[in-house]
Amino acid sequence: xxxxxxxxxxxxxHKELRLYELIPDVVWIFDVDDHKWWWGNQAAIDFxxxxxxxxxxxxxxxxxxxxxRDRTWQTFELAQQQGxxxxxxxxxxxxxxxxxxxxxxxxxxxxxKHRAIIAYINEQVNLxxxxxxxxxxxxxxxxxxxxxxxxxxxxxxxxxxxxxxxYPQQTEREAGVSEFVARFVRxxxxxxxxxxxxxxxxxxWTYEMRxxxxxxxxxxxxxxxxxxxxxxxxxxxxxxxxxxxQQALDDxxxxxxxxxxxxxxxxxxQLPNLRLFERQGAAILSSxxxxxxxxxxxxxxxxxxxxxxxxxxxxxxxxxLKAVAERLQEHCRQxxxxxxxxxxxxxxxxxNVTDRANVEHLANKLVALIAQPFRLGGVSQPLTLGxxxxxxxxxxxxxxxxxxxxxxxxxxxQVKQSGKSHYTFYTxxxxx
Numbered sequence: 001x002x003x004x005x006x007x008x009x010x011x012x013x014h015k016e017l018r019l020y021e022l023i024p025d026v027v028w029i030f031d032v033d034d035h036k037w038w039w040g041n042q043a044a045i046d047f048x049x050x051x052x053x054x055x056x057x058x059x060x061x062x063x064x065x066x067x068x069r070d071r072t073w074q075t076f077e078l079a080q081q082q083g084x085x086x087x088x089x090x091x092x093x094x095x096x097x098x099x100x101x102x103x104x105x106x107x108x109x110x111x112x113k114h115r116a117i118i119a120y121i122n123e124q125v126n127l128x129x130x131x132x133x134x135x136x137x138x139x140x141x142x143x144x145x146x147x148x149x150x151x152x153x154x155x156x157x158x159x160x161x162x163x164x165x166x167y168p169q170q171t172e173r174e175a176g177v178s179e180f181v182a183r184f185v186r187x188x189x190x191x192x193x194x195x196x197x198x199x200x201x202x203x204x205w206t207y208e209m210r211x212x213x214x215x216x217x218x219x220x221x222x223x224x225x226x227x228x229x230x231x232x233x234x235x236x237x238x239x240x241x242x243x244x245x246q247q248a249l250d251d252x253x254x255x256x257x258x259x260x261x262x263x264x265x266x267x268x269x270q271l272p273n274l275r276l277f278e279r280q281g282a283a284i285l286s287s288x289x290x291x292x293x294x295x296x297x298x299x300x301x302x303x304x305x306x307x308x309x310x311x312x313x314x315x316x317x318x319x320x321l322k323a324v325a326e327r328l329q330e331h332c333r334q335x336x337x338x339x340x341x342x343x344x345x346x347x348x349x350x351x352n353v354t355d356r357a358n359v360e361h362l363a364n365k366l367v368a369l370i371a372q373p374f375r376l377g378g379v380s381q382p383l384t385l386g387x388x389x390x391x392x393x394x395x396x397x398x399x400x401x402x403x404x405x406x407x408x409x410x411x412x413x414q415v416k417q418s419g420k421s422h423y424t425f426y427t428x429x430x431x432x
Contacts, residue, residue: 005115008080010108014039026121028056029107032076033114035069036061047121048093067161074161076117077168080106087158146218146239149225154178154194157227157234166211166239180235185210197222197235206242217243266340268318269325274347277339281349281401284337285394294353295394298363299408300328302344302370303386303420316379323374324385331369347405353393356425363389363423371421386421388412397426 011017011029020027020041028040040048040056050056078085085104092098103120146166148159156179167183174182181190185208193205202223209218218239225236264276272280281297288295302324309317325340328348332338337349350362366387373382390411392404411426418424 005080005106005108008106008108010113011116012109012111017041027118029109029116029118030072031109031114031116032072033116035064035072038109038114038116070161072117074164075104076106076115077164078159079104079117085158146237148237148239149227150178150180150235150237152198152233152235154180154190156180163239166213168212180237183209183211185215193220193222194235197237206246209239216241217246269322269340271325271329271346272337272339274339274341277337277341277347277349278401278405280337284349284351285399285401288351288394289399293351294396296350296353296359296362297392297394297404297408298348298350298359298366298423299390299392299405299412300346300348300366300370301388301412301416302346303388303416305344305385308383308385312379312383316376319376320374320383320385323376324370327369327372328366331365347408356393359391359393359425360423363391367421367423388415388420389423390415390426391423392426 017029017039023041024043026041026043026047028044029038030036031038037056037059040053045051045053045056048056048059050059075085083105087102088099089102090099100121104117105120107116107118108114109116143160144162146160146163148163149157151157177187178190178194180194181187184190184193189207193207196203196205202221204219204221206217206219208215219242221238221240223236225234226232227234264273265271266273285295305317305320308320321340321344325338325346328346329338332348333350335351337351339347341347348362348366350359353359366389370385370387373384375382390408390413392398392407392411394404397407398404407426411424414429415422415424
């Protein structure tokens with residue numbers, strides 16, 4: 001027998017129970033290990049309609065359901081933790097249901113120290129004449145949903161076997177922490193939930209709970225009720241494990257987020273793609289219109305990239321594109337918007353432009369940045385590129401994003417035609 005049960009009384013044989021024969025109320029001892037009666041007084045024998053103690057001890061319980069066996073185990077565990085359990089039980093003497101108000105204590109019996117419970121019965125509970133009431137009591141006992149009642153201080157009053165199984169560590173809680181709060185992963189969550197439950201007549205909240213299966217996410221449905229015997233206000237808490245559902249929802253949100261990212265960002269450089277650039281750019285243009293400010297669109301096409309791609313392969317070409325994107329992004333302002341719109345083409349939106357010189361300064365810097373050699377792993381010599389940049393400005397060259405992009409593209413093409421690795425502003429002569 002484990003040391004955790006060393007505090008229990010050990011009843012070695014029936015002789016130690018003679019004084020119980022003087023008690024007029026029903027008293028019996030049930031052997032939990034063997035799932036059978038170990039002893040009963042005369043009132044218990046009469047209760048079951050039997051002739052003597054041997055008939056009680058030998059009573060056939062092979063037809064008991066697993067739920068009934070679990071119920072006795074749960075009662076023993078609660079009794080050995082709390083010292084005494086008090087709750088209604090439904091029994092079936094002569095095959096007829098009878099609900100009793102029972103007190104149980106945990107003991108050890110016989111030479112082998114079997115685990116057992118002493119049942120004291122001195123009050124019958126009136127649940128009405130309809131069998132539906134008895135079925136409701138039984139349903140709470142055997143459902144896999146966790147059902148517990150607490151007093152207003154968070155002390156556990158009663159629970160069904162599923163709750164006992166889920167929270168076996170209740171006796172190990174820290175001093176000053178109620179049984180209600182001890183179930184929560186974060187004690188502050190438990191105290192918050194207890195206060196909300198006390199203020200509201202009913203509510204539903206979801207928290208992370210510390211269970212025998214590890215940390216699980218439970219939705220708690222808590223209602224005010226009254227003790228059926230004392231009339232005291234209680235909190236009735238039903239717990240639904242929504243961990244798997246929440247994980248599925250999180251996975252769906254993650255997949256949705258990933259799909260959105262794939263739809264709006266270039267998978268190679270992680271820069272915005274053309275679709276996102278147009279959407280965010282349109283919002284920036286609207287803001288510029290309200291503020292009366294200017295915006296510049298710089299269309300950037302890499303010079304010499306095709307030769308690098310052909311000589312070293314597409315994998316090196318992809319690494320080079322990523323390096324270009326990182327270099328450009330490092331020198332952009334927080335208010336600027338950089339995107340890769342396809343192949344070796346990039347576009348940059350410069351907001352809050354003050355004058356033409358401001359744009360020329362940025363264009364010169366970008367041309368110089370692209371011209372600096374790129375040193376890539378796996379390539380023995382530095383790689384060099386150039387950048388041809390065409391520029392269109394809002395509102396001078398247009399007020400719509402697509403119009404500005406087209407004109408910047410035309411200006412870039414003019415640079416390509418006139419020697420590359422430079423920049424120019426859009427002019428009507430840029431049209432091709």
